[in-house]
Amino acid sequence: MPRLRIAAGLVAGLFAASSHAASSAPAAPDVTRHQAQIDKIVAEISPKRIDAYIRKLVSFETRHTMSDTTSETTGIGAARRWIRSELERCGAGTSLQVSFDSHIAPVSARISRPTEIVNVVATLPGTQDASKDRLYVVSGHYDSRNTDVMDASGKAPGANDDASGTAAVMEMACVMAKYKFDATLVFMAVAAEEQGLLGAGHWAKTAREKNLNVAGMFTNDIIGSSRADDGRVDNKQVRLFAQGVPATKEMSDTVRQLVATGGENDSISRQLARHVKEQGERYVKGFKVNVIQRHDRYLRGGDHMPFLEQGYAALRFTEPNEDFSHQHQNLRTENGKVYGDLIEFVDVDYTAKVAKVNAAALASLALAPSAPQGAKVRTDKLVNDSTLVWQANPEPDVAGYRIVWRDTTAAGWQGSKFVGNVTETTINMSKDNYFFGVQAVDKDGNVSVASYPAPLR
Incomplete structure (x- = not known):
């Protein structure tokens, strides 16, 4: 399969995400609007x-x-x-x-x-x-x-x-x-x-x-x-x-x-x-x-x-x-x-x-909320998707979390997906081919700094 080049504005529908709480990601707060x-x-x-x-x-x-x-x-x-x-x-x-x-x-x-x-x-x-x-x-x-x-x-x-x-x-x-x-x-x-x-x-x-x-x-x-x-x-x-x-x-x-x-x-x-x-x-x-x-x-x-x-x-x-x-x-x-x-x-x-x-x-x-704690990526199975887990944030106004990613040669995030108010999600992208981060998003669309997921065996 040819390597995909992901533009930040085109990613919302390109990759499916699943979670233990929902079969599809809920509507995300607007994280691009000016506060x-x-x-x-x-x-x-x-x-x-x-x-x-x-x-x-x-x-x-x-x-x-x-x-x-x-x-x-x-x-x-x-x-x-x-x-x-x-x-x-x-x-x-x-x-x-x-x-x-x-x-x-x-x-x-x-x-x-x-x-x-x-x-x-x-x-x-x-x-x-x-x-x-x-x-x-x-x-x-x-x-x-x-x-x-x-x-x-x-x-x-x-x-x-x-x-x-x-x-x-x-x-x-x-x-x-x-x-x-x-x-x-x-x-x-x-x-x-x-x-x-x-x-x-x-x-x-x-x-x-x-x-x-x-x-x-x-x-x-x-x-x-x-x-x-x-x-x-x-x-x-x-x-x-x-x-x-x-x-x-x-x-x-x-x-x-x-x-x-x-x-x-x-x-x-x-x-x-x-x-x-x-x-x-x-x-x-x-x-x-x-x-x-x-x-x-x-x-x-x-x-x-x-x-x-x-x-x-x-x-x-x-x-x-x-x-x-x-x-x-x-x-x-x-x-x-x-x-x-x-x-x-x-x-x-x-x-x-x-x-x-x-x-x-x-x-x-x-x-914004604090960066999510305990972010990890599951590595116990040989699969071509990526399952990430993290701890729930303490802030009462957190609306959910989003996953960000980039090519291994890129300096900045290239794609993102809001996955809802969950603490585990699976992205149909290989952990071997991309770098991921987990961010918390509040109800006003304020986004935390990303947390790097450590390997979880």
């Missing part, structure tokens, strides 16, 4: 406010981790107090809870004296009992640096790296605080990224120690410029870095199972990235989310990495083409060329588009 709440959130993201946030952060002259903490106008102390006060101001009258998350970092390669590291954390609690303990975290780092990473006094405006990401997170928090979500959203301006991911690392480690259910994390780091170092302008896409199999000396049982079944491209971060791409491109028309199948750029890192190390799904947003003359550079002009991370090199309209993608993805995740 009115998400459209409103995306429309409210303001380039003007983002520009004002970036300019204010730049005005502190330096936000180096070991810079002044007592001044009200310069240094990292003034910056973090302003971020907190601004989030408290815009969150007044809402459920947004703003606090400092602080710890003392000991002397290390990039910390010359014991230093207080302070994250500014704004939490918007979820409203559904079955979902409120499920967290989605979004961050930008508010510290900055010069060429010498230990220079705590020289001017380091950090407009793009990373006032842009911090401003985007602040704008998201202020806009989204006015709305209700099933799951909890955590907006963070983290510190000491440039000194070794210390602020994010502390929060992620604490989250794991508390066994918090962080279902997904985004960091926005260097999302402020649409212009490459050769002058090209690309304001219609963003890079989204997504880790596959982690580079560890020893594999966990989960990772070993992925490798054993060829699922290296089905890690929890890659599943999250597929969801972000789909929702971001749905709500921000004409803008592409370009999933990069690496954990980050070569020999570099960001605040998503401590979350990956703790076993959480985490992603990094970064502009498509970095200009390194405006990154980690002392302010100067040489041979007519201006160096330094200045506000004049930031494209706030582009930054706002990236913020809109973030907001759409976060909102869709926090409105």
Whole structure:
């Protein structure tokens, strides 16, 4: 039989599905329609406010981790107090809870004296009992640096790296605080990224120690410029870095199972990235989310990495083409060329588009059910169809489940079928020829991240 090429829009009638509860799949909720709440959130993201946030952060002259903490106008102390006060101001009258998350970092390669590291954390609690303990975290780092990473006094405006990401997170928090979500959203301006991911690392480690259910994390780091170092302008896409199999000396049982079944491209971060791409491109028309199948750029890192190390799904947003003359550079002009991370090199309209993608993805995740647990594919019989099983979701508004699939050479899902409110179904497609996922769908058509089915013997 010739191999079938499956287009996403043509699959509904091509393959029969059966379940223990019904002989044919029931009518599915409309999973393609826009959610009115998400459209409103995306429309409210303001380039003007983002520009004002970036300019204010730049005005502190330096936000180096070991810079002044007592001044009200310069240094990292003034910056973090302003971020907190601004989030408290815009969150007044809402459920947004703003606090400092602080710890003392000991002397290390990039910390010359014991230093207080302070994250500014704004939490918007979820409203559904079955979902409120499920967290989605979004961050930008508010510290900055010069060429010498230990220079705590020289001017380091950090407009793009990373006032842009911090401003985007602040704008998201202020806009989204006015709305209700099933799951909890955590907006963070983290510190000491440039000194070794210390602020994010502390929060992620604490989250794991508390066994918090962080279902997904985004960091926005260097999302402020649409212009490459050769002058090209690309304001219609963003890079989204997504880790596959982690580079560890020893594999966990989960990772070993992925490798054993060829699922290296089905890690929890890659599943999250597929969801972000789909929702971001749905709500921000004409803008592409370009999933990069690496954990980050070569020999570099960001605040998503401590979350990956703790076993959480985490992603990094970064502009498509970095200009390194405006990154980690002392302010100067040489041979007519201006160096330094200045506000004049930031494209706030582009930054706002990236913020809109973030907001759409976060909102869709926090409105949707959780990814189904215990997904497995039966392998105890030699048959050419595929039977999948999973555990029922706890959310009361789940309408049912859908199976998604793709060719083994494809990066994104190519087909789907709603199979009803059941926990087992059979698809007339060979498990040997396709990758499958199981998603939960609520009554409003919100869809969860896909769960990869492990083999069940």
